[in-house]
Amino acid sequence: MSEEATSLPAGQRQTLRRSLLPGLAALACALVLPQFANAYVLEVATTALLYVVLCLGLNIVVGYAGLLDLGYAAFFAVGAYTTGILTAEFGFNFWLSIPVSMVAACVAGIIIGAPTLRLRSDYLAIVTLGFGEIVRIIARNLDITGGASGLVGIERPEVFGFKLMQVQHFYYAFLVLALLTIFVCLSVERSRMGRAWFYVRYDEDAAAGIGINRVSAKLQAYMMGAVIASVAGCLYAAKMTAISPESFTFNQSLLILLGVVLGGMGRIPGVVLGAILVALLPEVLRGAGTYRPLVTAVALLAIMLFRPNGLWPDKRV
Amino acid sequence: MTLDLVIQQLVNGLIVGSFYALIALGYSMVFGVIKLLNFAHGDIYMSGAFVGLIVFSFVGIWVGNGWLGVVCALLVSMLAVGLLGVVIERFAYRPMRSAPRLSILITALGASMVLNGAALALTGGRHFAFNTDLGFAGVDISAVHITYTQMVLVAASILLMAGMQAFVSRTMYGKAMRAVSIDMGASRLMGIDVDRVIALTFFMGSALAAGGGVMAGAYYGSVHFFMGFIMGLKAFTAAVIGGIGSVPGAMLGGLLLGLLEAYGSSLPFVGSEWRDVFVFGALILFLVFKPTGILGRSIVERV
Numbered sequence: 108m109s110e111e112a113t114s115l116p117a118g119q120r121q122t123l124r125r126s127l128l129p130g131l132a133a134l135a136c137a138l139v140l141p142q143f144a145n146a147y148v149l150e151v152a153t154t155a156l157l158y159v160v161l162c163l164g165l166n167i168v169v170g171y172a173g174l175l176d177l178g179y180a181a182f183f184a185v186g187a188y189t190t191g192i193l194t195a196e197f198g199f200n201f202w203l204s205i206p207v208s209m210v211a212a213c214v215a216g217i218i219i220g221a222p223t224l225r226l227r228s229d230y231l232a233i234v235t236l237g238f239g240e241i242v243r244i245i246a247r248n249l250d251i252t253g254g255a256s257g258l259v260g261i262e263r264p265e266v267f268g269f270k271l272m273q274v275q276h277f278y279y280a281f282l283v284l285a286l287l288t289i290f291v292c293l294s295v296e297r298s299r300m301g302r303a304w305f306y307v308r309y310d311e312d313a314a315a316g317i318g319i320n321r322v323s324a325k326l327q328a329y330m331m332g333a334v335i336a337s338v339a340g341c342l343y344a345a346k347m348t349a350i351s352p353e354s355f356t357f358n359q360s361l362l363i364l365l366g367v368v369l370g371g372m373g374r375i376p377g378v379v380l381g382a383i384l385v386a387l388l389p390e391v392l393r394g395a396g397t398y399r400p401l402v403t404a405v406a407l408l409a410i411m412l413f414r415p416n417g418l419w420p421d422k423r424v
Numbered sequence: 425m426t427l428d429l430v431i432q433q434l435v436n437g438l439i440v441g442s443f444y445a446l447i448a449l450g451y452s453m454v455f456g457v458i459k460l461l462n463f464a465h466g467d468i469y470m471s472g473a474f475v476g477l478i479v480f481s482f483v484g485i486w487v488g489n490g491w492l493g494v495v496c497a498l499l500v501s502m503l504a505v506g507l508l509g510v511v512i513e514r515f516a517y518r519p520m521r522s523a524p525r526l527s528i529l530i531t532a533l534g535a536s537m538v539l540n541g542a543a544l545a546l547t548g549g550r551h552f553a554f555n556t557d558l559g560f561a562g563v564d565i566s567a568v569h570i571t572y573t574q575m576v577l578v579a580a581s582i583l584l585m586a587g588m589q590a591f592v593s594r595t596m597y598g599k600a601m602r603a604v605s606i607d608m609g610a611s612r613l614m615g616i617d618v619d620r621v622i623a624l625t626f627f628m629g630s631a632l633a634a635g636g637g638v639m640a641g642a643y644y645g646s647v648h649f650f651m652g653f654i655m656g657l658k659a660f661t662a663a664v665i666g667g668i669g670s671v672p673g674a675m676l677g678g679l680l681l682g683l684l685e686a687y688g689s690s691l692p693f694v695g696s697e698w699r700d701v702f703v704f705g706a707l708i709l710f711l712v713f714k715p716t717g718i719l720g721r722s723i724v725e726r727v
Contacts, residue, residue, distance in 0.1 A: 175529045222712040229461040230711065232529055233660050237704045240657070248697050308526075357653070361537065368530060397548050401541030408534030412519060415527050 126376065137282055141275040149274045153346070155386035156281035157339060162366035162382035163288045163375065164335030169364065170373030171301060172328035173308030174224075175232040178239025179363050182333040184355035185212050185242065186340025188252055191350050194262040196251065201264035205341050212337035215242075216330040224325045239360050246352040257351025261344050277346045284342055288335055292375055295331070304328050308373075358400070362388075365407050371417025380419050431568045433686040439574055439643070441682020442581035446636035447659035448666065448674040449585060450629030453592075456605040456669040457625045460517065463532040465633055466656020467539035468509055470649060472634025473641035474543065476501035477554050480642075489557045498638045502631040509630025510623050512539075518619070536656075543649035551648045554641040577639050584635055585675050588628065592671055601625055605669070654700065661707040667720020676718060681706070 141149055161183060168176045189208035193199035199207075215238075223234045246252040253259070264271050264280075271280055295301045303324045306314040315321050344350050362385050370381025392399050410417065447469050454462045480489075480497035487493050516535040520528045562571035592598040600621045603611045612618050640655075641647045658681065666677025684706060689699040710717065 169526070173524070173526050175526055175533075177533070218708075222708060226711060226715050228525055229529060230664075230715075232533075233461060233463075233657070234707065234711065237657050237661075237707065240654075241701050241704050244697070244700055361533075364530070364533075372526075398541075398545045400537065401545045404534060404537030404541040408516065408531065408538055411527060411531040411534055412516070415523065 130376075134286075141278055146274055149278055151386065151390055153274065153278045153281050155383045156278070156285045157343060158363065158366055158382035158386045159285045159379050160281070160288045160339040161336055161363045162370075162378050162385070163285075163292050164332045164339065165363050166367050166373065166375075166378045167292065167295070167304075167328050167335070168332035169367050170378065171296070171304040171308065172325055173304075174228055174325060174329060176235045176329070176332065176360075177232050177357070177364070178219075178235035178237070178242070178360055179332070179336060180355045180357070180359035181235075181239040181242040182212050182215065182336035183340040183343070183359070184246060184352075185215050185333075186337030187344040187350045187355070188246060188258070188340075189337070190341040190344040191253075191258040191261045192251055194345075195258055195260045199262075201262055201341070201345055205338060208337045208341050209334050212333040213330050216333035217326070220326050220329040224322050224329065236357070236360075239355075239357055243352045243355055246355070252352075255352060257349060257353075258344075259349040261348045261350070263348065264345050271345070277342075280342060280346075284339065289375060289379075291335070296375075300324070300327055305373075361403070361407075365403060368407060368410055369417060371420040374417075374420070377417050377419040381417065428567045429690060431565055433690055434683070435568065435570055435574060437683035437686030438578055438679065439682070440685065441679035442578050443636050443640050443655075443678075444659055444662040444681050445585060445675045445678025446581050446632050446639075447655055448662035448678045449588060449671060450633045451659050451663045452666075452668055452670065452674040453588075453601075453625050453629045455663070457601060457622055458517070458521070458608075460528055460532060461660070462629070463529075463656070464512055464536040464539055465629070465659065466652035466654075467536050467543070468505060468512075468630045468652070469633040469637040469640075469655050469659075470543060470647075470652030471508060471539060472501050472505040472630075472637030473554075473647045473651065474547075474552075474637075474649075475504050475634065476638030476641055477552060477647050480554070480556075480638075489555060491558065494556060494558070494638070494642050497642075498635055501634045501638045505634035505637075506627040506631035509626040509633075512630075513623060513626040518622075540649065540652065547649050549649060551646050554645050554647050556642050556645070558642070573643070577643060580639065581636070582675075584632060585671075588632065589671050591628070597621070597624060658703055661703055661710075664707060664715075664717055665710050667717030670717070670719045673717055673719035680718075 137152075140152060144152065161179070164182075165176060165179045168174050168179070186208040189211050190201065190204040193204040193207060194201055219234060219238050220231075223231045246257075247255050271277060303314065303319045304327075306317075306319060307321055307324050311321055314324075347354075366381040366385035367378055368381070369384055370379065371377025388403065389399070392402055395402060414420075447465065450468070451462065451465050454460060454465070476497040479500045480493050483496045484493050487496065512535050516531055517528070520531045523531075558571075558573045560569075560571050560573075562569055562574070564570075592601060600611070600616045601624070603614070603616060604618055604621045608618055611621075637652075640651075659678070662677040662681040663674050664677070665680055666673030666675065668674075681703065685699055685703055688702045
């Protein structure tokens with residue numbers, strides 16, 4: 108990792124150093140937050156961290172590889188239901204259910220991605236849209252997923268004999284997951300694979316011309332996004348102890364996408380900001396009732412038309 | 425499956441299929457001209473149903489709830505929603521025409537969400553009854569009763585589609601549309617007003633979707649803000665099965681999908697709650713084995 112960092116061009120190394128201090132400050136704030144906040148604030152902050160993880164995961168697909176995934180909540184559901192079924196119905200340990208979820212998400216990603224990623228990028232968008240709905244319909248209609256009422260009695264995880272129970276325990280659990288995701292994104296961004304994704308996003312034909320396998324590069328991004336969402340789903344299931352199909356609707360996928368687009372596609376600080384804004388949105392719009400989706404929609408359209416690079420855009424582009 | 429069931433599902437499949445075909449046609453036309461998947465298309469269909477219902481309730485006071493009312497609703501809705509399509513193109517898609525693909529797709533999604541969100545906000549998410557008195561008179565084949573309404577609906581959608589095909593293949597504007605879909609830049613150099621042709625394409629595609637919306641609303645007797653979502657997805661599937669960008673392909677795909685769905689959901693192990701899964705499975709299979717569809721030409725990623 109350190110060798111990678113020293114081999115970076117001077118400009119990038121500088122940006123890295125410049126973002127280190129604000130990043131550490133933000134981390135310090137996040138660490139001490141539970142000391143000052145009440146349960147409500149902490150609950151919202153935990154949701155914000157969940158969205159940070161999901162948005163960073165989707166950002167790999169949308170921001171890095173330039174693929175539009177409209178059914179991202181489906182992978183979140185795959186993770187949540189895998190953990191739910193394994194712990195509540197088969198008595199698995201929570202931690203053991205995570206690798207199983209990751210494998211399940213990979214398989215789902217290949218089923219959806221392999222046929223569609225060869226075709227025009229628009230196809231992926233609409234196929235993922237359908238996939239998102241299908242996963243929800245399957246969860247509604249199977250016995251093992253508890254049907255429309257969902258699963259209850261999901262086991263809470265233990266860390267070295269300490270059981271995660273309260274809001275702040277899960278707050279820290281999600282904080283660890285968010286940091287882990289940021290670390291993964293940072294390292295993958297500068298890896299050979301990450302550079303291939305950027306290249307494919309900016310100019311697919313030129314990328315193919317220098318020997319990048321477009322389909323497998325896209326598939327890698329798609330699967331990586333799927334795996335991150337599924338891990339977030341595992342922890343989400345453990346936190347809620349009960350999950351139902353209605354937590355994984357098309358609207359959920361849209362909110363995650365809005366988080367990515369709002370802050371600035373492809374850039375980690377922007378996406379984190381967007382995710383936090385998206386988590387705050389329902390709290391701000393509590394009184395808006397049926398107008399809520401319209402407000403979300405207008406926000407998305409306005410960003411695309413007037414500030415296509417997001418609120419906190421990438422200076423490199 | 426008994427013979428009655430076979431005939432019954434044939435009727436059901438043809439009706440649903442002709443709705444799919446009408447929506448798929450608009451998808452396919454817009455895709456053909458600007459190579460954009462118009463996500464808002466399903467919501468345009470939904471808007472068409474609502475505009476139709478409003479017109480129908482107004483003219484119903486004078487002409488009653490019969491055929492005349494439905495025809496008025498159909499025509500006014502097609503005109504109004506056709507214009508809505510033009511407005512969406514002008515303000516959401518045209519500014520993005522030279523933007524990266526991903527941005528265009530997200531904008532289209534935003535346009536779809538705005539329509540859907542506006543309908544939710546205005547209707548409060550309620551179902552609205554579309555009460556017509558078209559009657560249940562019809563003919564009996566074996567034990568299956570086919571109403572005149574069902575026949576008229578299928579005939580009307582075939583007529584609309586045939587009109588569209590004639591327009592695209594016979595008229596000057598149709599020729600311009602085909603030219604733009606082959607090469608936009610060259611068409612502009614040849615003196616074709618590309619913006620106008622694109623606006624016209626949106627008008628016609630949206631009008632067809634609105635026609636489908638009014639017919640579906642009148643046929644099922646209910647209109648809902650979320651009715652466009654699944655419809656948009658299925659119309660896309662129909663367009664892919666038939667071959668996207670091809671007018672006859674969209675019709676064929678729509679009818680095939682309607683039949684597939686009708687027979688598929690009456691199979692013992694499928695059942696109607698799995699209907700949408702079945703359709704989606706068909707889409708994936710087509711994308712794997714025949715991505716160009718039945719009548720389509722090869723698809724090349726635009727650069």
